[in-house]
Amino acid sequence: MSELNALDQYLQQSQPNHLELLKRLLRIPSVSADPAYKDGVRQAAIAVLDTLATAGLETELIETDGPPLVFAQSPPVPGKPVALVYGHYDVQPPDPLGLWKTPPFEPSERNGNLYARGATDDKGQMLTHVLSAAAWKAVEQQLPMQVKFLIEGEEEVGSEQFEAFLARPEAAEKLACDVVVISDSGQYAPGQPAITYGLRGIAYFELHFSGPKQDLHSGSFGGAVNNPAIALSKFLASILDEDGRIQLPGFYDSVKPLEQSERTLWNELRFDDEQFAQQLGVSALLGEKGYSTLERRWARPTFDIHGLWSGYQGEGGKTIIPAKASAKISFRLVPDQSPQEVALQLQQFVDSHTPAGVRVEVIDLHGGPGVVVDPHSPFIAAAQSSIQTAFGTAPVLIREGGSIPIVAAMKDKLEADVLLLGWGLDDDGAHSPNEKFKIADFYRGIRASTHLWHHLAEVAG
């Protein structure tokens, strides 16, 4: 373990320099959603490329129809596995600007945190892996295994260019790896690091219920026609039964029951329902009967309405039967459920539930399957050791309710395992004003990553 000792010592000495490198990256306003920041987005790509080159990696800027992809790799190490670090250099818009205590693109240290847009999502977390590679190069002259980097610039707006690149024939070879490493999520709780081994999928739709060809006076016509807003309400109400179970035909056919070992593990996390409800400002939690809150959030499919609109939304009372009523809805999926199947099930449900006098249009907006990896894999074991050393606590194994479609795409295309190692905290404000990253967690992340290459290299390639 002497090489790890030397590396740890190097990391300790390099902390001021690492923080400076992060600040430099955070000063670049790389907002991918807003064309006004186009220069900043490119500048951030170049900065990441430079840092990777300085770390001694072979680098390449892959041009696309959007922001470039930053690719880098260390030399192959025969007999050792190959890792691919995925991350992104673009950030969320900083709005609403008025709510920031210090400017979003002027990194500011307060109470052990570094405040700036992108601090945790994902510049800070992504940089931990870049700097760990730099540490190996500085101390040991080379990494103990081949590590590749693919850092994109459109994650916050849908990863369109990276997805297109993934579909290209050369992508499979260039990105070939045994495990994809991603740090773009969070710890389970402050001081309790986690490894996320599952993500939910999603199937997202827009519904349009149409009735009369124009709005009608509800006095003269009320009682004559089916009101599309009533028809929509009745339809949406019929999707969930009294127990919170989704009523689409065949919806649960491919849903595997939870493993008892997972339930036991999560039960040991002693999730506090009452505190959670208080945090969210609700008097009670609610969801599918028979499952704990964590089970419902992480590993059970759910239905949600994201938007509703119909008729008159202004001041006072307008007396119309609206011609149209619409909703945005989605189903979160668990692994083995396919968004395409759910789309068919929804259409079937619509067909059998469309009442007299309305027409229903279903628009399939987007979807992606869920991901789950084997929590008993040697990669997970390697990550556990690294994190335990760096954070002083064994990480818990959790799943996440959210969906990262690109993760499923990479897993499928590259036939690789996935390690989701989140260094962030729930209150980091990833998409909110005053985004932050705990500076100690930044250093711990670099150390965990540095140790990770050592432990992964011990796994048979």
Place this chain on the structure above:
Amino acid sequence: MSELNALDQYLQQSQPNHLELLKRLLRIPSVSADPAYKDGVRQAAIAVLDTLATAGLETELIETDGPPLVFAQSPPVPGKPVALVYGHYDVQPPDPLGLWKTPPFEPSERNGNLYARGATDDKGQMLTHVLSAAAWKAVEQQLPMQVKFLIEGEEEVGSEQFEAFLARPEAAEKLACDVVVISDSGQYAPGQPAITYGLRGIAYFELHFSGPKQDLHSGSFGGAVNNPAIALSKFLASILDEDGRIQLPGFYDSVKPLEQSERTLWNELRFDDEQFAQQLGVSALLGEKGYSTLERRWARPTFDIHGLWSGYQGEGGKTIIPAKASAKISFRLVPDQSPQEVALQLQQFVDSHTPAGVRVEVIDLHGGPGVVVDPHSPFIAAAQSSIQTAFGTAPVLIREGGSIPIVAAMKDKLEADVLLLGWGLDDDGAHSPNEKFKIADFYRGIRASTHLWHHLAEVAG
């Protein structure tokens, strides 16, 4: 009947002059909803006052905190009943201006119609009664009974000032009458005049369902909390049962069953469901089980949603659990139902149907009771004769699904009967671009009104 013959002859000769008077009034842009038209509103009041004074009536401009009320009266005729004509000189906004074929305040004759904002609603219809009084004065020197006029300037925005005036102690005496005459509605069909003897009431509410204190990420939180948009949908869906019956507790307690004579009468109108559905652009009509379309529209209470809003309504898919979901809803009421009682019933229903984890706020926006008058009254008989002569067809007795709260207020305050005599047509576009009034119907209305004073005078006062 020689006096009616002389009057008819006078009316015949006066047609060009009457049309000119209407055009003059229509040129005044008296839009009550828009402060920019304040001068026009006052100018219209003065023009109506002038026309009434020219007709030889005693006139008075009653100032209010808004547009003035125009009051006029002919001398009392002992032993004869007293009528009060109610109408309004204000008009709807002309928007959208681009859809008018000729400017809204430049009356234009085409195909036997006069096009202008206010042509039918209500300048044209109201003027028929003013001009009938003028005819009596010109031909017979005096009206055969006392006729009063109360023409207001805020009908299109809620009649606030007139309602306030009605509540004043002197109003009962000033407006004292046996029957209120209103022409602000329509014929049953082209060539089929109607007397409306019933209007529905209304109870209008806004509902706000609140869940978490802010929008939540539906990936991380989906399955944990009650989604307010789902809770709202389920609540709205529960208001109507499968037969279209309203489920508020006690809602039907004060609803009288329809009289067999009414059902027979309306059945004889041979309302064409299929043609109606086609007109509205729906594949089928729908409403409370066991009632015909006319019965449902005119004489049964109904529930409608007028507006829905929650969460994200923009392009694409945003994955949130919205913090709030809202709706505008109303119940149309039949006579004997009170809006206040319905408000209590709704609150009760909310209290017993609020699910876990959401808060519900009910805002009572406005309400007014329905009105129904005895279709066998001598006033109705007098109107029937007059209309039969003027239109060449016996009027049908109908009810209207809409609500005119001020009518119920006058009926209650003045303890008078009400005659709703509509000269308009369904396609007059009362609140739409290219509003029109059929010129022949304008003349027929004046003649019917002229005869009405004769026949009403024969009813014991």
